[in-house]
Amino acid sequence: MTTALTTREEQAARLDAADPLAPLRERFLLPGDVVYLDGNSLGPLPAAVPAALADVVSRQWGTDLIRSWNDNGWWEAPLRIGDAIGSLIGAAPGQTVAGDSTSVQLFTALSAAAALRPDRTLLVTDPGHFPTDRYLAQAVAERRALEVRRVPPADLAPFLAAEGARVAAVSYAPVDFRTGELYDMRALTDAAHRVGALVLWDLCHAAGALPLHLDTLGVDFAVGCGYKFLNGGPGAPGYLYVARRHHEAFETPLTGWNGHADPFGLSREYAPAPGIARARIGTPPILSLLALEAALTVFDGVDMADVRAKSLSLTAFFLDCAGELLAPLGFAPVTPSDPARRGSHVALRHPHARRLARGLADRGVIIDMRAPDILRFGVNALYTTHQDLFSAARRLLDVTREAPQGPPPPSSGPVT
Template sequence: MIYDEAARRDREDPLAPLREAFALPEGIVYLDGNSLGALPKAVPGRIRAMLKDEWGQDLIASWNCHGWIDLPQRVGERIAPLVGAAPEQVLCCDSISVNLFKLLATALALRPGRHTILVEAGDFPTDRYLTEGLAAFLGETRCRVREAPGDRLADALDDDVAVLLATEVNFRSGRRHAMDELTRAAHEAGALALWDLAHSAGAMPVALDACGVDLAVGCGYKFLNGGPGAPAFLYVARRHQNVVEQPLTGWLGHRDPFAFADRYQPAAGVLRYQAGTPSILALRSLEAALEVFDGIDLQALRAKSLALTDFFLAAVAAEPACEALTVLTPGDHGERGSQVSLAHPEGYAIAQALIEDGVIVDFRAPDIVRFGFAPLYNSFADAAAAARSLADVLAGARHRAERFRVRARVT
């Protein structure tokens, strides 16, 4: 019955043809796009051409004749509509971690006299690690870190908070913050709002400009499908540009990098947030991957994401064998990202048993099995197969096999 309903929903899905734009292995249900997006079919050809015709033939001249030097800006402009940003505010460069360092330092400089970075307890570790690293580097007299539970962040804002750092969709639970409300609360307290879009950009509409967001970061390898280690991106609202310098004053952030001047002079606007030489191979891959979003209605993308997760949650709830699982992902659409997180004391082993069945999910400590739904390519048939496999694993206690308990380095 569930498979018949899934087939009907897939036939009626206006986004279903997009699945053909991705190289998905036969016999695999891939529900890990919130960790590494699937390979768009356009990418290999673009990389081959770059290797053969650009690097292979035109060599170093490609920085000019093939526009390599402008790729961080061009790719940033392709990402901008996906995150609700007007032009000249998004730059594609470095990693989320490096970009967070730049933007946290920017926020502190924009709020002199304030010293606190407010973070969400239990947020993605790199966000917390970077805040603590910056605080240790600057010293307590210039920077301190304070945390609060996600539902108490607004209450924790006071007159010493320079910047609120929050992730729009929590990586463990899949819970989505109300970006507009928290940004407004930060501003009312005199603080800036810095958002991490790692688990939202590419899966749903993001409204940076409309919400009055000050700063943001995101990655290229999850729902944007740019490939492993794809460059991240950063957003600096136009009103904050040209006011302060970012701390990683590398040569490509200079206003005239090929003048090789002895003294640093920052480039105008968001371009000053470049540092070192970018990875052109990685940028070409991400540039090609982003083409699949051309002409896509992001509201339709969001509608499919919610429909897929609703369908999967209902299918799991209908399976008696799944009663031992705890659903962490909110039922409310406004509070849900594009994943379903299920907790179980033997979550790691369950995830490994599913993977052996051909249902690719991942595990997040201490006990969470994550099912990431990428609406560009996941189908209702994928959701049905994952629910059925999960029920079979639990009903047969197959996850208790010893081979599923050996922890790999990457989970």
């Protein structure tokens, strides 16, 4: 085992030394005593954020006050930042808006999709979809007398062959939030389109982690959060993408005044703004929104293909470590070894997942777990190193060997 460890440690050092993206780590303020592998839950603090936010607070809010809505571009922020996110997800400008939580954006997207297919009665989601996607699909379905069908992505084609003509929309995520499995966005999008259904993608675990091509694939709707691989800060505003071809027809259920065609005209009746602006809803949380904007500068000059290549190198290395070092201790990988089917985190199954995650945290390795038994190791090519992953594997080995092997302890509060 000592030899295996030494070999892996040397391999990690070699891979990091040859990493062309290594200098990007300087764009983050990572605490020195921590190996952070939970950026798929909360991205770390980009170095550009503190000064940018201090300027927003002290100069823009404190000194320029209300005038900042015009003079410092607050009013345009949801569309400007939407476009910045758009450039990371393959969306041309004018189709993405940022401002509300992913859950609220999901409600808009699902409602709008259903309204565009009024004669169809089914809404398809993944049974393994993140809870909020499932809950909002159910809520929208109940309001519109639709039926939710939970169909795993692998079963979509046969399902559509039988029921496709009744499907209004398919709501999936490219990356399974637990297993880290990456689905074939193009194949699934095409399959839905062939039967006349619309497609909504939840990009929470994909945007900023791998190249996305919404326009090229002809995706209809997409949503995502700002706080995972986009590093926008805790609860950073989510975003909504609506393909331009739907802009004339799409209806927002949340007809807030910011989305009005003439928001300052104070007119009596709601008239939607042209384009994606109609999805603006209310006044957005500017401090959080502008922190996200500053955070997005970590992607300046970065090619997402390079990000993807390094991400795959990182996850492959960790899966190799896990197979060699951890499998004998009861760890089972649930993330596919096929790189084409792997997102940007690795999930290992272990019956003592919760206790082990805590043990790792005590040793300065931050990961997370998803009930009941999944440990998630998130990598972000912008700052994660192979040596981080080696440290995590070695310390997990230590924690597993040293810890008492009792029953899993009960949860003592939220870990998000």
